Each structure stands twice: as C-alpha cells, then as structure tokens.
Amino acid sequence: MTEFNTVLLENNAGIATLTINQPKSLNALSSEVLSDISAAVDAVAADTSARVLVITGAGDKAFVAGANIKEMLPLSPEEGEALSKLGNDTFSKIANLAIPSIAAVNGFALGGGSELALSADIRIGSTAARLGQPEVGLGIIPGFGGTQRLSRIVGIAKAKELIYTGKVIKADEALSIGLLNQVVEVEELAETVEKLAKAIMKQAPNSVAASKEAIDKGIEMPLADALTLEAKYFGEQFAHENQTIGMTAFVEKGKPEFK
Incomplete structure (x- = not known):
C-alpha cells in the first residue's frame, strides 16, 4: 500500500484501489487532497502491472461529500480559477488513463465528489449513494468538470435540471438516468466492483x-x-x-x- 497524506493507493493483483482517506471531513476535496489524488494517479499510470483503477472513499458515509468550502470561501477570482484548473487537471488524468477506471460510490458524492465519479469510466453505487451538483446554492458553479462531463453522460436537459436546482438524487434515480451503471446493496459494493474489475482483466x-x-x-x-x-x-x-x-x-x- 502506498500512503500519501490524504489518500491511500494499493495494487492487489492488478486492481489498483485509490481511497480518499479523510473520513472525518467526509473525504472533502481540499487542494491537498486533489494534489495527492493527482500524484496517486501518476503512480498508477506508471505501474505497468495495474490493469484497472478503482476509486472510493474511506468510511461508511461518503465517497466524497464535496469540496472544502472553508478553503474556498476567501478565494479571489484568480485563485478560484486556479483551484478549478487543479481539479480539472487531476480528474482529466483519471479520465485519460490508458486503463479503465471504476468509481465505487459508497455514500455521498456531491459537488466535487460527483465530478470525481464522473471522471471514471464506470460508476457502481451502493443503495446509500447520493449524488448531486449543489454548487449554485453556494453561489458558484461546478468547477471540476461537472458542467461538461455530466451533460455528456446524462444528456444536456437532465444535466441542466440537476445543476440549476442543485438537486441531490438517490441511487435509484441516478441509475435510471445513466449516472450510475449499477446499484447494489451496501455490503455487496466491494465484491461487485472486484468482479467487474476481474471481468475486464480477462480481456486483451x-x-x-x-x-x-x-x-x-x-x-x-x-x-x-x-x-x-x-x-x-x-x-x-x-x-x-x-x-x-x-x-x-x-x-x-x-x-x-x-x-
């Protein structure tokens, strides 16, 4: 297991698992967390034994509950743009990996958490998953790819509805609109994701x-x-x-x- 300050990275027989390891803050995305994710993804890209990347959050409440609002509160426009670029560059590394990626959404995936999940190729959620882009209720917009990736996955009209209202949806609705590929019981999530990863690894x-x-x-x-x-x-x-x-x-x- 490779340890960073805020994330964990483990390669188990070709399945690389990146865990956002800040359960006390519901795995909120600070600039430090984003930097650690970026470094971990670089490590996965350099690991020729890694065949699939799984991304999840520590604890039983959140995948990633959002960005660190206290850190963002005093930012200037220029600093806000720089933070958005850090998030987008980091999540684009995931999207552009040569190997497939799976987001195991084990709880709240809001704002930046939803955008992190959107950067993965496949999203498997537990029945406890809750997804949404509530940024407009904070006086900002999705800044880590939400306005672009969400519309490409669920369609422009549905993406506008979710972003304009800031609505948080349950796992079953996320499944019905194509935001999640599959929904399973909480206790079945890890096994389901592992089976999917192994099915991919059997292919050329x-x-x-x-x-x-x-x-x-x-x-x-x-x-x-x-x-x-x-x-x-x-x-x-x-x-x-x-x-x-x-x-x-x-x-x-x-x-x-x-x-």
Whole structure:
C-alpha cells in the first residue's frame, strides 16, 4: 500500500484501489487532497502491472461529500480559477488513463465528489449513494468538470435540471438516468466492483485500452471521422500478438492467455 497524506493507493493483483482517506471531513476535496489524488494517479499510470483503477472513499458515509468550502470561501477570482484548473487537471488524468477506471460510490458524492465519479469510466453505487451538483446554492458553479462531463453522460436537459436546482438524487434515480451503471446493496459494493474489475482483466489489455481511446476520442468527433478512427484502431489490433492468441483460442474452443 502506498500512503500519501490524504489518500491511500494499493495494487492487489492488478486492481489498483485509490481511497480518499479523510473520513472525518467526509473525504472533502481540499487542494491537498486533489494534489495527492493527482500524484496517486501518476503512480498508477506508471505501474505497468495495474490493469484497472478503482476509486472510493474511506468510511461508511461518503465517497466524497464535496469540496472544502472553508478553503474556498476567501478565494479571489484568480485563485478560484486556479483551484478549478487543479481539479480539472487531476480528474482529466483519471479520465485519460490508458486503463479503465471504476468509481465505487459508497455514500455521498456531491459537488466535487460527483465530478470525481464522473471522471471514471464506470460508476457502481451502493443503495446509500447520493449524488448531486449543489454548487449554485453556494453561489458558484461546478468547477471540476461537472458542467461538461455530466451533460455528456446524462444528456444536456437532465444535466441542466440537476445543476440549476442543485438537486441531490438517490441511487435509484441516478441509475435510471445513466449516472450510475449499477446499484447494489451496501455490503455487496466491494465484491461487485472486484468482479467487474476481474471481468475486464480477462480481456486483451491492448484491446480494452484501444476501445477506451476510440470511445473517448470519437465522442468529440463527427460520426464519419469517429468511424474512421475506429477503423484505424481496429486495424492496429492485428499487429498485436493478442489478436492471434484470442482468435486462435476461439477457433480451438480454448481460453486465451493474453499478454
């Protein structure tokens, strides 16, 4: 286990788990926490044994309850913009990782906590999960990617509704709008996330990485350009030995042992 001041990082057989470890503050995102998350994600990116990143919060109440309001209160406009850039740069590191990421939302995920979850590829919530962007009630707006990633995931109209009202929604509603991929009982969350991570790890890692990149880049392109990009990545897989391994195993009715 790698320890930072405010987060924990552990790699268990290829599953890297990043835990925001500030339960007394409900894992609130201060600038120090954001810096530690950034450093931890850098460590995951450099770890060639890491195949999936899981992000969660310590304790049984919160994933991340939001940003540190006391720290933000006296900020100037320039300092506020700098904090937003720190948050966005940090969460973009997660979104841009070559390996898939899963947010295990184990409680409150509000403001910056919701934005942290949005930066992951997949979000699994417990029945205790509560998600929302309540920033307008504080006289600010979502600043760590909420106005952009939320609309891309749940649609513009629903994102505007949630952001304009500051509404906090329960896990079942988050599931119904596509904000969560799955909802499970509190005691089943860790096992469910581990099973999902292991299912991903059974696949060809180069193909998973290429699929992630094709989706993330393609969504920003016109469809015709995105399909051209997909064809490029598809073709590139045939230069990798895992394509031969996977297809040979399929033809011979065996199980592939991917490199």
